[in-house]
Every structure is written in C-alpha cells, then in structure tokens.
Amino acid sequence: MSRTSATTNAARNAVVELLRVSPVADDLATRFAAAGHRLYLVGGSVRDAMLGRLGNDLDFTTDARPREIMRIVTGWADAVWDTGIAFGTVGAAKHGAQCEITTFRADAYDRVSRNPEVQFGDTIEADLVRRDFTVNAMAIDLSTRQFIDPHDGLDALANRVLDTPATPQESFADDPLRMLRAARFVSQLGFTCAPRVLEALHEMAGEITRITAERVQAELSKLLCGAHPRTGVELLVDSGLAAHVLPELPSMRLEIDEHHQHKDVYEHSLVVLDQAVALETEGPDLVLRLAALLHDIGKPDTRRHVPGGGVSFHHHEVVGAKLVRKRLRALRYSKEVIEDVARLVFLHLRFHGYGKGEWTDSAVRRYVTDADDLLPRLHKLVRADCTTRNRRKASALQRTYDGLEERIARIAADEDLARVRPDLDGNEIMRLLDVPPGPLVGKAWTFLKELRLDQGPLEYDDAVAALRSWARAQGLGVAAADQGEPADADEVAGTGAEDEQR
Structure with a gap:
C-alpha cells in the first residue's frame, strides 16, 4: 500500500530539512551553481536519508563534466582524488564527509561483459533511468530543493519493495551484478523483490557468470553482513543465483525419505546462521557468518544410509573444510578469511566428543590450542549449531558447553593456554x-x-x-x-x- 499524500510530503520535507542543516551539501551546491552547473543528491544517499540511516558517504550527480568537477572542488575540499574520473566520478573529502560527484551518465552496455561504454548524459531524468532500483533512482536538486522521483521510488521505499526503473530484464542484461545487489539489499534493508524482479532473477540467474569473482565476493560479503542475512541467502538459493556463485548451498537441500530421516541440512544451516548472528557482540562478523552458513557443507558428499533407516555423515567436517577452501579461493577471499573459516568448519564437531565432561585436561588444552585465536568464534559456532527442538536436550548441550568453558578458564588460570x-x-x-x-x-x-x-x-x-x-x-x-x-x-x-x- 502506498503512503498517503501527507506522509509522502512529510518524508520529502524530512529530506529537505536534512539538507538544510547539511553545510557540506549546501556549500558544494553553491560552488556548482556559481560555476553555472546543477548539483543533485542522488541514489543511495537519498534512500538512506529517508530511512534515517544517512552516514558520511554522500553521492552527488551533476551536469558538469569531470574536469570541471575537479576545478570546482579543488581548493574547497580537504582532499580530492580522481581514481574514478574515467567513469565520470571525482572524490572529495570535506569536514569528515566523503563525497562522490559523478557526471550524468547515459551509458550503453555490450551485454557481454558488465563494462559499459561510458557516455555522459545531459539530464537528471536520463541519469536516473539507468540506475539499478527505483529506491536508488531518486534525487534532490540542491539549488531548488526539488524532489525528483520519476519512477515512484518513494512509494517503493514506503512499501519496502525492490523494483527497477526500466524492465528487470533490461536492467539485469546491462549489469548482471544488479541481481546480487538485489539479494544484498534484501539482507541489508529488509526489502522484498517485486514479482517481476523475482521472475527476471529466475530467468536470468545464469547471466551472473559474466561477473568477476571479486565482484561476486564483495556483494556476497555485504549480504552476509546485513541485518537479515538469512533472507538474502534464501533469495540467492530460490532464484538460482547460488547455483552459480555458491553451488554448495543448494546442494545441502538433501532429499529426505520416510526411511532415512535426518535434519534438512540447508534449513539447519540457515538456523545456525540466525543463531550465530544473535550471539555476536561487536557487530557483523563475516568469518563467523561464513562458518555458520557453510559448517555442514561436507554433508552431501559424506551421506551414507545405515542399517535400520539411519543416515551418517562421517568426517563431514574434514571434507567440509576442504570444500570451504576450494570455494572461498574461487571467490577470491583473502587467505586469512579462507583459513579461519576452514579451521572453524574443521573444528565445529569436535565438542561432540566431550560427552558429559570425559575429556582429559590434555584434550581441553588441544581444543584451545587448535582453535587458537578463533576460540571465541568457535564457542559461538558450537552453541549456534544446537538446533534441536527438544528443549531439555538443547539445555543439556548448552550446560555441557558451559562446563567446558569453565574448565578452559580454570586451566588457563594455571597455564598460559593462549600461548602454549x-x-x-x-x-x-x-x-x-x-x-x-x-x-x-x-x-x-x-x-x-x-x-x-x-x-x-x-x-x-x-x-x-x-x-x-x-x-x-x-x-x-x-x-x-x-x-x-x-x-x-x-x-x-x-x-x-x-x-x-x-
């Protein structure tokens, strides 16, 4: 349901008021106006201002060409950089604000790569139509305070819906990375995709192979560190995107028959991700979230049916650690992230040999030493891995792990376990x-x-x-x-x- 006219005006006025008290934006607009150019706050900055989450990163667009932008900001900004000038973007820092100022764009795409043939445009309307989603296709003319919303982005924002200014097929064909960005915004902002966007995601998921591994990794990391990572992951899998960028995830949807019962590994992993996020104390932890999502990645390759209708997954932690290394390397993660996630996956099952406290002090020392600086994350992962609906069993497991942590603390008081x-x-x-x-x-x-x-x-x-x-x-x-x-x-x-x- 769309917002009422009064609510819409209030939202617009809130943005205008925000700009009124923003000396950086006002000062910059004045300089552009003096040079005969228009300056607009645009895209994610407008969206975030309306959501009450505008930070110090401000996005602007203008009719001025890149060299003219450089001339205008030089001498005004505390620092200027031109690393993106080939794409029409000049960066500037002023009073702690990071500004990116981009000339209107009217790019053409070859639809083979995602690299556009850079073309500068002449109007704000032409610039906005080429943007990824309608919630990012709004602008404010800083000279007149005019709110510009040709694609009903404000209504989409009010309804928390992701839609595209052009058709989704056109948008995703131009830049397939936008499909991953859709999943990322679902995670970060709690949005849902419009039906036609979902349809295009299913149709065009294979186009994501045009995108470099580094770009995919960056979007995946932002998705996992969002406020709703499970929802973003579910969109990746349901749309078919995961089959191309993280195929081990849909592979965890193991068929369950009436004779060989076990937990749905994929659903279990999503619950573990949720519970690991709930245990974080210092903001999003990418390593922990990757480990939680992928801790059972080795189960499909190790599943065996056993007499009596049971199922076993012997050594899935060993196989899983190898698969994690292979996949995260393919996604160009850093060596440190790869090794940390793989070690957590390798160690996540070890606690289950603890029983009711049968480990010797020697075994406790080895647990601590093998985990090393990952021990706090391992504690969280093991606790998150308890997804049984049997409250008594879940409580017993948590009490047992409490006991292990107490033993670790007691031994550490006598020995420097952190540096054996x-x-x-x-x-x-x-x-x-x-x-x-x-x-x-x-x-x-x-x-x-x-x-x-x-x-x-x-x-x-x-x-x-x-x-x-x-x-x-x-x-x-x-x-x-x-x-x-x-x-x-x-x-x-x-x-x-x-x-x-x-």
Whole structure:
C-alpha cells in the first residue's frame, strides 16, 4: 500500500530539512551553481536519508563534466582524488564527509561483459533511468530543493519493495551484478523483490557468470553482513543465483525419505546462521557468518544410509573444510578469511566428543590450542549449531558447553593456554642436542609441544630428560649435555603419541 499524500510530503520535507542543516551539501551546491552547473543528491544517499540511516558517504550527480568537477572542488575540499574520473566520478573529502560527484551518465552496455561504454548524459531524468532500483533512482536538486522521483521510488521505499526503473530484464542484461545487489539489499534493508524482479532473477540467474569473482565476493560479503542475512541467502538459493556463485548451498537441500530421516541440512544451516548472528557482540562478523552458513557443507558428499533407516555423515567436517577452501579461493577471499573459516568448519564437531565432561585436561588444552585465536568464534559456532527442538536436550548441550568453558578458564588460570609453547625453546634445544638450526630442531620442538599439551608445564629437568630420551630414540647422540642417567621419556611424561582429539 502506498503512503498517503501527507506522509509522502512529510518524508520529502524530512529530506529537505536534512539538507538544510547539511553545510557540506549546501556549500558544494553553491560552488556548482556559481560555476553555472546543477548539483543533485542522488541514489543511495537519498534512500538512506529517508530511512534515517544517512552516514558520511554522500553521492552527488551533476551536469558538469569531470574536469570541471575537479576545478570546482579543488581548493574547497580537504582532499580530492580522481581514481574514478574515467567513469565520470571525482572524490572529495570535506569536514569528515566523503563525497562522490559523478557526471550524468547515459551509458550503453555490450551485454557481454558488465563494462559499459561510458557516455555522459545531459539530464537528471536520463541519469536516473539507468540506475539499478527505483529506491536508488531518486534525487534532490540542491539549488531548488526539488524532489525528483520519476519512477515512484518513494512509494517503493514506503512499501519496502525492490523494483527497477526500466524492465528487470533490461536492467539485469546491462549489469548482471544488479541481481546480487538485489539479494544484498534484501539482507541489508529488509526489502522484498517485486514479482517481476523475482521472475527476471529466475530467468536470468545464469547471466551472473559474466561477473568477476571479486565482484561476486564483495556483494556476497555485504549480504552476509546485513541485518537479515538469512533472507538474502534464501533469495540467492530460490532464484538460482547460488547455483552459480555458491553451488554448495543448494546442494545441502538433501532429499529426505520416510526411511532415512535426518535434519534438512540447508534449513539447519540457515538456523545456525540466525543463531550465530544473535550471539555476536561487536557487530557483523563475516568469518563467523561464513562458518555458520557453510559448517555442514561436507554433508552431501559424506551421506551414507545405515542399517535400520539411519543416515551418517562421517568426517563431514574434514571434507567440509576442504570444500570451504576450494570455494572461498574461487571467490577470491583473502587467505586469512579462507583459513579461519576452514579451521572453524574443521573444528565445529569436535565438542561432540566431550560427552558429559570425559575429556582429559590434555584434550581441553588441544581444543584451545587448535582453535587458537578463533576460540571465541568457535564457542559461538558450537552453541549456534544446537538446533534441536527438544528443549531439555538443547539445555543439556548448552550446560555441557558451559562446563567446558569453565574448565578452559580454570586451566588457563594455571597455564598460559593462549600461548602454549614447549618448555624448552629452539636455542635450548640446539644447545642440549648440539645441533645447528634445521628440520631436526623443528621436530624436537614439536615433540616437546605435544608433551606440554599432554602433561601441562614440566619442570626444566624433566623437559631436558624427555628431550634427551627422544633424541636417543631418533638415533641421535646427545653428548653435548648427556650427564647422568635420565628416566625414560615414557616414564617422565608419556610419548604424546595419543592425540585424543585431533
């Protein structure tokens, strides 16, 4: 339902009032007017102003050509940059505001790539019709305070609907990235797509393959960090876009028959995403959200039917970590993001071996050490992964994890769990074994670290004795400091060969 005329006018007046108290916009408009040009606040800035979420990033458009824009803002702005000048955009900073000023555009697209043949336009109306969605096709003439809305963007905004100024088919053929932007706006703003937009998404999903992986990744990240990531993900999958950009997601929609019951992995993953978001304390966490969405990505490849009508997914966390690395690399995520998400996926199931607290202190140390700086995220992921509707079972799982966290805190109070290191450093290892730097020192260091994880901190003499015994077992001489007859390493601290939780 559209807004009443009075409500519409109030919204328009609110924007005008916002501009009245905006010295940067007013000052900039005055400079353009003095040079004989019009300046408009446009696109997302107008939309966000009406939604009450306008920040310091302001978008403007003008009839002035790029070089003239440069001349007007030089000497006024605190900083000016021209990295986008080939596309008609000049950037300027003033009093903390980041301004992007773009010459009217009337681009033509080859509809093979998404790169337009840049053409400058002469009217605001021609500029607005080429924009992605009607809610982004509104403008305000800063000289006259005239509100310009040729495509009913204000009504679409009032009804929280995404529609396109031209037909969706034309818009998406010009730039297929707009399809991902639709899903992103659904996530960020809580909008829904107009029926004709949904129809075009289904028809044209395959066109997204024209877009580079870097562009896809940027939109996917913004979608996942939105206020409603589940809704955005559902649009990706339902429209068919996910089949091209993140095919593992629709693959998690496993067929369930009456004999082989299990949770719907896709629906379960969406619930885990919701619950992980609810556990965030410092704003959107892309790594946590990716891990929550993809934690069971290995289940389709590991599903096995077992006698009695059951289903197993043995080692899906191992397979899942490999699939995460492969997919996120294809999407050009950074090495740090890839490794963090893959490690969380690999570790997310380990807690389920904890039982009712049967882990030894050694196993707890390994859990902490393997998670390392990801431990706070792992805590959230494991808790979010509890989606059972059985309240008693869910409560028991949460209490058990509370107990594990308490044990971690208790052991950490006695030992520096955040920085578990061998009791002897590399220099001491080289001195005791009389060896130069090299792979052997690394092997000895690893042995001592395993010993530390198994036994906790050792006295110096015990650590030395264990190292010497290990060296003899490797066929090494330890003449440099082999004084006395140390106890066998197995007697001192165990071999460290049993890795209860690896």
